[in-house]
Amino acid sequence: MGFLESLNDFAACIAVAIDTAPDEYPAWSDGFRDHFTATMQLGVEIRPQLRRDLEPAHRIDVVLQKMAAAIKAGDTVSFRDTARTLQALNVPTLR
Numbered sequence: 001m002g003f004l005e006s007l008n009d010f011a012a013c014i015a016v017a018i019d020t021a022p023d024e025y026p027a028w029s030d031g032f033r034d035h036f037t038a039t040m041q042l043g044v045e046i047r048p049q050l051r052r053d054l055e056p057a058h059r060i061d062v063v064l065q066k067m068a069a070a071i072k073a074g075d076t077v078s079f080r081d082t083a084r085t086l087q088a089l090n091v092p093t094l095r
Helices: 003-019 034-051 056-074 077-086
Strands: none
Touching: 003 034, 003 077, 034 056, 056 077
């Protein structure tokens, strides 16, 4: 998968995390935890390739950690609110 495709996939994963509560994932899907694991993997994949937008790249790291902490705490409201901060970064435009 190319860098731009990974950025777009990451942005799509974040959008799904915002729009779909953990208990609302359809039965046919991989489920919330697998979706978040895929989101984290995409974040790890794109992070080293972000060379121009270093501040937003750092914020991605911080926000993903906060999202993981919210999952552990079972705080879906905080999880979704934190995901919105990633969406505000307009990830597909980062380089």
